[in-house]
Amino acid sequence: xxxxIAAAAMVLFAALWLRPRLxxxxxxxxxxxxxxxxxxRLSHRRPRPPDADLWAAVLDSMAAEARTGSSLTAALERAxxxxxxxxxxxxxxxxxxxxVTARVGDADEAVVVQAIATAHALGGPVAATLDAAAALLRExxxxxxxxxxxxxxxxxxxxxxxxxxxxFAAWSLLASASxxxxxxxxxxxxxxxxxxxxxxxxxxxxxxxxxxxxx
Numbered sequence: 289x290x291x292x293i294a295a296a297a298m299v300l301f302a303a304l305w306l307r308p309r310l311x312x313x314x315x316x317x318x319x320x321x322x323x324x325x326x327x328x329r330l331s332h333r334r335p336r337p338p339d340a341d342l343w344a345a346v347l348d349s350m351a352a353e354a355r356t357g358s359s360l361t362a363a364l365e366r367a368x369x370x371x372x373x374x375x376x377x378x379x380x381x382x383x384x385x386x387x388v389t390a391r392v393g394d395a396d397e398a399v400v401v402q403a404i405a406t407a408h409a410l411g412g413p414v415a416a417t418l419d420a421a422a423a424l425l426r427e428x429x430x431x432x433x434x435x436x437x438x439x440x441x442x443x444x445x446x447x448x449x450x451x452x453x454x455x456f457a458a459w460s461l462l463a464s465a466s467x468x469x470x471x472x473x474x475x476x477x478x479x480x481x482x483x484x485x486x487x488x489x490x491x492x493x494x495x496x497x498x499x500x501x502x503x
Contacts, residue, residue, distance in 0.1 A: 338373040340396045340429040346371050346378070347400060347422035351415040360384060360407055360414055377401055384408055399425055439498050446494035453487055 346367045353363035361384045368380050375397045377390030388405040392398050403421035407414045457480070460467040470476045 338375055338378075338397070340425040340432070342371060342373055343375075343378075343396050343400045344422040344425040344429070346373060347403065347418045347425070350404075351418040351422070354415040354418065360404070363414075364404065375400075396425055396428065442494070442498040446491060446498065449494070450487060450491040453483070457483075 349367035349370055350360075350363040353366055354360065358366070364382075364384055364387070368378065368382060372380050375394060376392040377387050378392075378397055378400055384404065387401055388408050390401060392401055399421050403417055407417045461471060471480055
C-alpha cells in the first residue's frame with residue numbers, strides 16, 4: 289500500500305517536473321502574447337489626471353529652460369510638450385496668453401497658473417518663482433501622502449473596533465449554551481439589536497471623521 293502511494297507520488301512529481309519543459313516554447317509564446325495584449329490595453333486607456341507631482345515636474349522643466357536663457361513662452365511650450373499634462377488650462381498647445389487669463393478648478397493646477405501669471409506680469413527671477421511654486425506643490429503632495437497614511441491606520445482601527453464585538457458575540461453564541469439562552473430571550477434580542485445599531489453608528493461616525501481628515 290505504502291509502495292503504491294510512493295510510486296504514484298513519484299509519477300505525479302515527474303509529470304509536473306517534465307510538463308514545463310515539454311511546453312516551454314509554447315508557454316513563452318503565450319506569455320509574450322499576453323504581455324502584448326496587456327500593453328495594448330494599457331496604451332489605449334485614458335491618461336491619469338495630472339497630480340501635484342506632475343505639475344511640479346512641469347514647473348521644474350520650465351525653470352530649467354529659463355535658466356538656459358529661454359523665454360517664459362518657449363519654456364512653457366517645451367515643458368508642456370515634454371510632460372503633456374491634460375489640465376483645464378495647462379495642456380499641449382496652450383500659450384502664456386491663454387494660461388494667464390484662464391480660470392481652473394483644480395487647486396494644484398491653479399498654483400501653476402498663478403506662478404506663470406506672476407512671472408509673466410512681474411518678470412524678474414523667473415526660475416526662482418517657478419521653483420518656489422514647485423516646492424509648494426511637492427509640500428502639498430507630502431502632506432496628502434501623510435494624511436492618507438494616517439487615515440489608512442484609522443480605517444483599520446475602525447474595522448477592528450467594529451469587527452471584534454461581532455466576532456466575540458459569534459464565538460460566544462457557538463461555544464456557550466448559557467449565552468445562547470440569554471441571547472434568544474426577549475431581553476437578549478433587544479440588547480443585541482441595540483448593540484448592533486450602536487456598533488453600526490460607531491462605524492459610520494469613525495468613517496466620517498476619517499474621511500473629513502483625509503480630504
